[in-house]
Amino acid sequence: xxxxxxxxxxxxxxxxxxxxxxxxxxxxxxxxxxxxxxxxxxxxxxxxxxxxxxxxxxxxxxxxxxxxxxxxxxxxxxxxxxxxxxxxxxxxxxxxxxxxxxxxxxxxxxxxxxxxxxxxxxxxxxxxxxxxxxxxxxxxxxxxxxxxxxxxxxxxxxxxxxxxxxxxxxxxxxxxxxxxxxxxxxxxxxxxxxxxxxxxxxxxxxxxxxxxxxxxxxxxxxxxxxxxxxxxxxxxxxxxxxxxxxxxxxxxxxxxxxxxxxxxxxxxxxxxxxxxxxxxxxxxxxxxxxxxxxxxxxxxxxxxxxxxxxxxxxxxxxxxxxxxxxxxxxxxxxxxxxxxxxxxx
Amino acid sequence: xxxxxxxxxxxxxxxxxxxxxxxxxxxxxxxxxxxxxxxxxxxxxxxxxxxxxxxxxxxxxxxxxxxxxxxxxxxxxxxxxxxxxxxxxxxxxxxxxxxxxxxxxxxxxxxxxxxxxxxxxxxxxxxxxxxxxxxxxxxxxxxxxxxxxxxxxxxxxxxxxxxxxxxxxxxxxxxxxxxxxxxxxxxxxxxxxxxxxxxxxxxxxxxxxxxxxxxxxxxxxxxxxxxxxxxxxxxxxxxxxxxxxxxxxxxxxxxxxxxxxxxxxxxxxxxxxxxxxxxxxxxxxxxxxxxxxxxxxxxxxxxxxxxxxxxxxxxxxxxxxxxxxxxxxxxxxxxxxxxxxxxxx
Numbered sequence: 001x002x003x004x005x006x007x008x009x010x011x012x013x014x015x016x017x018x019x020x021x022x023x024x025x026x027x028x029x030x031x032x033x034x035x036x037x038x039x040x041x042x043x044x045x046x047x048x049x050x051x052x053x054x055x056x057x058x059x060x061x062x063x064x065x066x067x068x069x070x071x072x073x074x075x076x077x078x079x080x081x082x083x084x085x086x087x088x089x090x091x092x093x094x095x096x097x098x099x100x101x102x103x104x105x106x107x108x109x110x111x112x113x114x115x116x117x118x119x120x121x122x123x124x125x126x127x128x129x130x131x132x133x134x135x136x137x138x139x140x141x142x143x144x145x146x147x148x149x150x151x152x153x154x155x156x157x158x159x160x161x162x163x164x165x166x167x168x169x170x171x172x173x174x175x176x177x178x179x180x181x182x183x184x185x186x187x188x189x190x191x192x193x194x195x196x197x198x199x200x201x202x203x204x205x206x207x208x209x210x211x212x213x214x215x216x217x218x219x220x221x222x223x224x225x226x227x228x229x230x231x232x233x234x235x236x237x238x239x240x241x242x243x244x245x246x247x248x249x250x251x252x253x254x255x256x257x258x259x260x261x262x263x264x265x266x267x268x269x270x271x272x273x274x275x276x277x278x279x280x281x282x283x284x285x286x287x288x289x290x291x292x293x294x295x296x297x298x299x300x301x302x303x304x305x306x307x308x309x310x311x312x313x314x315x316x317x318x319x320x321x322x323x324x325x326x327x328x329x330x331x332x333x334x335x336x337x338x339x340x341x342x343x344x345x
Numbered sequence: 346x347x348x349x350x351x352x353x354x355x356x357x358x359x360x361x362x363x364x365x366x367x368x369x370x371x372x373x374x375x376x377x378x379x380x381x382x383x384x385x386x387x388x389x390x391x392x393x394x395x396x397x398x399x400x401x402x403x404x405x406x407x408x409x410x411x412x413x414x415x416x417x418x419x420x421x422x423x424x425x426x427x428x429x430x431x432x433x434x435x436x437x438x439x440x441x442x443x444x445x446x447x448x449x450x451x452x453x454x455x456x457x458x459x460x461x462x463x464x465x466x467x468x469x470x471x472x473x474x475x476x477x478x479x480x481x482x483x484x485x486x487x488x489x490x491x492x493x494x495x496x497x498x499x500x501x502x503x504x505x506x507x508x509x510x511x512x513x514x515x516x517x518x519x520x521x522x523x524x525x526x527x528x529x530x531x532x533x534x535x536x537x538x539x540x541x542x543x544x545x546x547x548x549x550x551x552x553x554x555x556x557x558x559x560x561x562x563x564x565x566x567x568x569x570x571x572x573x574x575x576x577x578x579x580x581x582x583x584x585x586x587x588x589x590x591x592x593x594x595x596x597x598x599x600x601x602x603x604x605x606x607x608x609x610x611x612x613x614x615x616x617x618x619x620x621x622x623x624x625x626x627x628x629x630x631x632x633x634x635x636x637x638x639x640x641x642x643x644x645x646x647x648x649x650x651x652x653x654x655x656x657x658x659x660x661x662x663x664x665x666x667x668x669x670x671x672x673x674x675x676x677x678x679x680x681x682x683x684x685x686x687x688x689x690x
Contacts, residue, residue, distance in 0.1 A: 329529045
């Protein structure tokens, strides 16, 4: 019944805010105002903790990765849990840093045996999309979150614009297309905390898939039909090359310590691989563990993307209007929404 | 009469290519096949050469920036030429590196006097857009390039798809909206070598503006209505935050040496500024010169974005289909098209 909560929000909370001369609303102020109940804990078995060798000054370098939840990319995610449990990455290294593209890590010899059961999945990179209900139909297990979010987003936009009429299916559809235009998907959305694309595949079946944003972690592979195992991983360190969507498995995202992967010297070899002459630039990976295996693992939480605060965040990002930004864009890219993630309070 | 050349291209060159079982067409193969006449030299007065202090290994660090041509951002670009001629940046430094956002350089004291005539422009960040002709009208000074390019792009797409019918205004408009969907502009295009956005401003006037892509160089400023002078510059080192479009002046792009700005250690201060404790991380700027002032300046050229090869490149980027990418996206982001730029042959 989340969609009903949205309309209550519309009717009660927002008109007052629109009438007062309040300080400018910014993404930061929206996130700070979110209630404790709107934050969702990330399970330790969904966190991968990678410790790189300390930097030249002796500073520790820890990278924390949140693994992709169902229904996306689960065969690779299971491989990754198996590899972490086997401590397979310990002693491997970061081997490739290509500017405006990816940093990639794994076994530079490509000869290290994999644990039992780790094989390249034969599944596709997309999942079937259940029939799309209209935005005002009853709450639906998969699309409900998304549609609810859009209703909320639209509601907030209306209030920002000084309008308070109740949104209907037509203007919501219009708002969706205006606010998240995209070259790579028919529609984009944030589903259960993750940016996704939606569209029709070659067989005209409705499908959805996780998208490559800055910090996304994906599975390196050889030419098709190889799908990779998850032993070789990369993260996006520049403008996301979204044509990778549906062609490579997105298995997670870096949620802390991204700078330890993005600020490394670029490799001068083909595709940004470090050459043998630059072998000393390969950063050693000391260990990779699931947080569930670590006694002192950090705990994280993300802002519920079906919450009112998240809906408000999307609307504010799409309509920045404060001391610095005076020309609102009127839209926001699926990768620029940014799902707030923080250390657990 | 460039639009006529396009149709000749359609009728003669492409059907043959579609029938043969040729090796996969990739962005690299398209660029390699471009003819010498399709490359346009960049004038030395449009190139800024910034030499940073050598890195820890003693390697030189040279960054080359192409300045924005008319009609965009010219008051700031003129300031930048004045600052370079006065050798104003010599002895300044890189002061801010914020992950997934910007690297910024200039006078860390913010007290260095500016040369005569360098003041914050009072103009806007957009330029008026002359009335839009239909895509099949006669060649038009400003929009002609863009429309021609889209016709070419569509033509190539059609052939890739195995269709050879002549495009009309309706299907071209459809192709435009499908192939370059965007959250920040009504339409996007590549105009005279630069990615731009088009839309209506607050007064409902049609306007166009340069967009923030990875490597774009923009003008740092204080809160509005300050517009900056160009003495303080930044470049985008992550996912472009396109809400900066129309709120800050884009004055150029890094065309060589980007890694010297993108791979620097991130600052731990607010907004990624280096703190006083990290003052040694500020990279000294040895000199900044217009290439027209340097005897040994490198020379560059870019692929004519009204050329057939560029149209083909856009189509191939939007429809990758080779040994590695087997699911074509059907579109490409204005920032992911990538205008090919190389050392002059």
